[in-house]
Amino acid sequence: MSQINFGKTALRPEKAVIYVRVSSEDQVENYSLGTQEDICRKDARNRGFDVLQVFKEEGRSAKTINGRPTLIEMLEFCRKQKREIAAVIVYRLDRISRETADYLVIRRKLTECDIKLVSATEPTGNSPTEKFVETMLAGFAQMDNDVRGERSRNGLRARFQAGLAAYVPLGYINQNGYAIKDPATSDKIKEAWDLVATGTKTLREIADILTKQGVTQRQKGGPIRPQTINRLFHNKFYTGKVISKKYGQEVEGQHPAMITEELFYKVQAILDGRNTNISTPIMRRNQDNPDFPLRRIVRCKHCDSPLTGAWTQGKTKRYAYYFCPNRCSKSFSVDELNLATMDYLAQITPTVETLELFNTFLKKTYYQRISTLQKRREDADIELKKLYGTRQALIQKNLSGVYSDEMFKEQNKVLEEKIKDIQVTKNDELIGKYNLEDITNFIRSKFENLSQTFANSNLDQTRILLSSIFPSGLVWQDERYSNSEISPFYCIIIDFQPGCVPFGWGGGIRTPECWDQNPVPYRLATPHNQVAGNSKQL
Incomplete structure (x- = not known):
């Protein structure tokens, strides 16, 4: 308010402006703009004022001056037309402000311009008694506003303590103040939780899946974005809880849970990068090109850098090659490296x-x-x-x-x-x-022919397959694989060979027919956790 400069003026015709304001609550209480204006015009006639202009402000709170453009416009109008305006008439003093300090500032600025502030329904004036009563009325307006605010805050806290949320996320809808599952989206959101728990999909991929299924942003109706998915998967509301950062509390919600807390914390571990389970890889942003499935998996023997890939233009067509980023060796065609990988996998395929x-x-x-x-x-x-x-x-x-x-x-x-x-x-x-049974069938179908499994896998499946067998990656040297460490998990599978010495045991039943009675894993005479290289050079 300090930026508006009011100054003393001489006597001028008795004209006034009317300022009316209404909020949604006031409309319910029948304080409509029309009602206020009628009462103010009647009061202006009784006082002998001609109404110069009416300023109407709708849907604005009186808690602060900021955000009330019509009030600012009215004060600026008074400053420019101060020689003609004698009074500002309002329905009640709380139409100007419900904050006592703001009200007194506005009144002082008007007084500096010899403009009276008149209430059509309350006693106002310039005598000491009238000023005191006016200040008390402004104080009552602030107290009323503070009491309403306190009731509102208490109501919100009571609602929270009762397990009712003010906002419901995707997959739920608000029905009569209670959150219920949205029949159109809840199953799709639940499937998204199960999918992210596998650790095989990025947030962008899940966002694309939901968008294709017809799930959209709730407010704007646009496609689902990865940022929205990230917030969704960190929201404990889906476990049946209601969380308040303001109160620092968590309560049991009245809405039905969509997922278990076990699933929620598993997803948090995956998103935070704390999951070390090799069967559930941690999600990373997919920067791989399906044309180069072995990129960042195969490493150079000389500098230990992951091989990268690129297309080159020949005389008649384009060719795909892998190469070391430090140029430690020559480039290798994608087909050559793929065949070498299939041959390598064939050597370690269990019977x-x-x-x-x-x-x-x-x-x-x-x-x-x-x-x-x-x-x-x-x-x-x-x-x-x-x-x-x-x-x-x-x-x-x-x-x-x-x-x-x-x-x-x-x-x-x-x-x-x-x-x-x-x-x-x-x-x-x-x-x-x-x-x-599904697990054993999966092992049987995928590991009976690793070369064929590799050939039939897409980019993500290739990464999971090779990472589970070679956790440190594959090492490429002199046109063949060399000294690639095999994971202990896979070693357990390929070490099961009949007629060999049981690992960790000095004796035991060693025939396959007796495994149902006393199963003992077998170890090959030559360890498999270090494969020295291909038996034949490709």
């Missing part, structure tokens, strides 16, 4: 008998571990129940004033970390979720 032995051992071990995993899950559930009880007690002490908000946030953060660690532990033991 059909080996796979059957391994699957038999896997089944027996699987069922033996079920009881252990079940016990761990039960222990985790007991610990979680204790932690949830501790957190609920902490919330009650915070609400009753025993713990300050700062102390509550500090202790709640410690509890949240403990809960998260236990949830991740529970999630890592989801072996019972999968069908054992």
